[in-house]
Amino acid sequence: MKKSSMSVDVENNYDPQYINIRGKGPLINDLKKEAKKANKVFLASDPDREGEAISWHLAHILNLDENDTNRVVFNEITKDAVKNAFKEPRKINMDLVDAQQARRVLDRLVGYSISPILWKKVKKGLSAGRVQSVALKLIIDREDEINAFQPEEYWTIDGTFKKGTKQFQASFYGMNGKKMKLTTNEDVKEVLSHLTSKDFTVDQVDKKERKRNAPLPYTTSSMQMDAANKINFRTRKTMMVAQQLYEGINIGTGVQGLITYMRTDSTRISPVAQNEAASYITERFGSNYSKHGSRVKNASGAQDAHEAIRPSSVFNTPEKIAKYLDKDQLKLYTLIWNRFVASQMTGAIFDTMAVKLSQNGVQFAANGSQVKFDGYLAIYNDSDKNKMLPDMKVGDVVKQVNSKPEQHFTQPPARYSEATLIKTLEENGVGRPSTYAPTIETIQKRYYVRLASKRFEPTDLGQVVNKLIVEYFPDIVNVKFTAEMEGKLDDVEVGKEQWQRVIDEFYKPFSKEVAKAEEEMEKIQIKDEPAGFDCEVCGSPMVIKIGRFGKFYACSNFPDCRHTQAIVKEVGVTCPTCHQGQIIERKTKRNRIFYGCNRYPECDFTSWDKPVGRDCPKCGHFLMEKKIRGGGKQIVCSNGDYEEEKIK
Template sequence: MVTTKKKATTKKNLVIVESPAKAKTIEKYLGRNYKVVASVGHIRDLKKSSMSIDFDNNYEPEYINIRGKGPLINDLKKEAKKAKQVFLASDPDREGEAISWHLAHILGLDEKDKNRVVFNEITKDAVKNAFKEPRAIDHDLVDAQQARRVLDRIVGYSISPILWKKVKKGLSAGRVQSVALKLIIDREHEINNFKPEEYWTIDGTFKKGTKKFQASFYGLDDKKLKLETNEQVKEVLARIKGDEFLVDKVDRKERKRNAPLPYTTSTLQMDAANKINFRTRKTMMVAQQLYEGVSLGTGGTQGLITYMRTDSTRISPVAQGQAADFITERFGSKYSKHGSKIKNASGAQDAHEAIRPSNVQLTPESIAKYLDKDQLRLYTLIWNRFVASQMTAAIFDTMSVRLAQNGVLFTANGSQVKFDGYMAVYNDADKSKMLPEMEVGDKVQRVLTKPEQHFTQPPARYSEATLIKTLEENGVGRPSTYAPTIETIQKRYYVKLAAKRFEPTELGEIVNKLIVEFFPDIVNVTFTAEMEQKLDDVEVGKAQWQKIIDSFYQPFKVELAKAETEIEKIQIKDEPAGFDCDVCGHEMVIKLGRFGKFYACSNFPDCRNTKQITKEIGVICPECHKGQVIERKSKRNRIFYGCDRYPECEFTSWDKPIGRDCPKCQHYLVEKKVRGGGKQVVCPNSDYEEEKIK
């Protein structure tokens, strides 16, 4: 009898990452001896139902397995048990380190073992090199994450119940969100208290030979003069005798403009908002996709950018060298500034590189067919900025002239690109404005002078980009906190977006007033920035997290006790809606809910009739020709237009119907926003367009 030996099964190494998309990409790079699985984010956390912090035991967090992740945890335990070795490869930041620490605890791994693998980009070389140098779990990073989690839990779970009790259910407070809310409200108060001041300008059109150019009034008799009244303007114009002016000063200079730094998380969020109209959350979502990997056809799946949560502008020497080779090959050696050092902003943790393409050779054009529209737009932004950051300065020839007649002075400035430098890929300069050649003593002719009255404007409300910039400049929050902070203050209806600018609501004003009065440190920008710095010290082993929490909590609990007894119940009064309930006949009122104001029957709870507050635009529905078109909002707060007879009529449009039909095809016309802030009437069904409206 012939017996056959069973082939021994080779044990595989197990690698655990957070995301399934990331798992697929990495498994392809590591080969058959590795199995890569995903934890799908955190597997342990604090309870949602309670504070979950042991104040009597040095603020020890009380973790539990996240509800619903039991089957996943069991699968991870089975895979770990049969694996040759387990590697923890969650994201290279505090949050990722904490996820690895929790995984080690649940899987019974020795935390001193070198089983932690980190990489800043998901490329074959980066991943393979990282597995050659695994390390032990970094407890300083874990402690830094725990400290923030515990601090945020103490603030949120202490103040929020007071707001629920004294104002209304569903409210919350937090370290960064409360500061963001106060900034928005302080700006609103500035706008409301602003007193405009009158001022005047005089712009002139002049001519040298046949070439015209623009100049602006500067002053009188060698002194700069600010024109504040029409009388002053008349006095200036009265001194001008005839149209001939003399060139009495000419300055020519060469000016350099250095390339912008590569992106950090916050600068990427700002630029994406300003240049490609991405909300902060969308920017981070698309960046995550680019980081985790995109299929490039026969080239396989590749991570296209480095890790997108960073406050560093540092670039690795290897990436600098690759960029220099690319720039030299495409543009010439004079465009490359290889070897120059980029200084980080003060306070930057420098845990990772700046956000850059993983492979500079993968130009946006070369991989465009593999990316969706949003991925391509964001990748192009990142690629252009990185390549530009490694290029030489742009050089301009500038010219400034002063024109004089009878003591009246006008000035004109012009510039021309002498060497484009980094602007060959990232043109962020105004268009060149050249002046005709002029020398001191030349005569020019005045063609036109145009006096104009102006009034000083109040500061603008914050947009997502300017709010992030302000928070970062003040040292409040960190790159990973900005997107969830902005989302939370909108979700709680503390603020609303109007024309892409944050406007505080009545509810936001009430909550802010209470927090400012009873918890002043929470909304103190300096205090919050100093706390961020202390928490950063934990990350580098300079401070013990429990001591930082204790120094905060001892005075905070005194404020809590005072707030509990002294804050009086606030009644948010219902406003009359001006019409009766169509179900029971009682008066309808305007109530404030989680998602804003709505109509409700005053006979609640006996009558539960509610209606959405809508805004008519004065157009009959183009589909049913019976209902009125009203302005509505999607779940993501985006305005769209629909028929007020819904669900009988299901007409909807993202663009605003104008009540006229297309002369070509008789389809209804709509008003569409165009670049530059204007609008244009177009037909969605044909190529018909009308002139742009400013």
């Protein structure tokens, strides 16, 4: 679809207007030539809506029969998975194609209707969208909560107690058997006035066995959240590294896909993978650690479907293949491998004890637990520690060693991080696995929000844009409305809804809102944000502006001074020389792109070719993406010892 226009024929049943991507003519001609030579053409694009639509477009370009069984799907790029997929080719699933078209058309109708209004009324380079506008509103609503928050005082009293020779901690619970909040220092003084030097008596002991089930294997969103929290990966970086692991790494026996497809909201695991995991777990830990025993039977009538994100083979342990992966790949692969193996193990069992003890009506409470059977915790690091209490029974006497009152104030809700924003979007049914990373990237690229201490903070521009969209397009930023729309689009995917009808129900009232906004929305002047340094030409302060191609630095003395500077673009790869900085895209005076470390001049790494974040399996030097004459790219070793197949 053209970038310069909506490319949706609203009057003709919302027919999308497709064009070939500029510059891809030679590739299309090559594909047509090869297709004519072949006895059979198979379409093996990604196993999701977007992949199904790509296969449909290819079928049209190559004049293939839509009803032919030429579509093959696999969730992992391994020899067995690919061979099995070719044993069961199927027709192109038009429900999936329609679902993808519906989403694309809907996004065009929203974005290409609202964005031009924002350009006229606010400034050029702005955008609006179904998911990005909801994400922005969530961030701003949270900021409003923080600004409106009034802290409240409260107090705690923590005590150290002793039973025999063992000490333990307990906290103030209440008075005379009733739970009590301490809101002022006077409350604390009142409680402490009742305490004497006498011993405490155990009033209540509750012992229970508690089971904690293993976590589910990763979906896209849960992987993104854990990668952010545990290995400090940005969402974009997580998906980039996951793509590398999915597409394949040379692990000494050839290039092999190491994980299943990374865009999924399924927690399903295939019986084959369950069997493999059961064998591994039984061999390493014993059969009582395996959730499924040692074998799993195929479910009767089970259909191949999307799976959770898992290693393509559990026997490719992180330790076994570590030497073939770079640091980032190993971090993410280890996260995925550990989560999958843990998900196939039995739950952990804890012995828990809850105790209440009192003196003169003042009651303290303590809780303790001990792992009885570690289950999945044998392999999966967990934040919970054993917190043992000495064995006690009702009527036992314990000594108080000390008590410590402490003042606190309630805290406002935290700003969203990438992980918590994704979690909130998912919990509210907004967006799908393929949309989270680009949504987060877009709201930052448009400068609606900025990251401060890894938390999203709305900018003045974001506040203005959100206010206008809330006023003139309330449904677009309504979480419930957006979630219901996602549900209808999911119904298209399974053949329950006709995609044009879903679009029509949305567009008719929406088009009236567009007309009203064009007529009534007032023009707003936005001040440019200071860049924090001065113009090297005239000495005036530089500011950040947003142009057609994104943000850039410009002199505030315009038009008297027209000096501008590009804002560097990170490529998501750690510097292969210093291993501390990030590789950024830079330009020479003649506008030629090259790549360097953002720690320059401390690190002087530069390269004309883009590093890809992997090391050469032969010599250990960094690999880079080299452009080939006549079109295409190739991954090659910077030392000249290795090269991969050309990519057109």
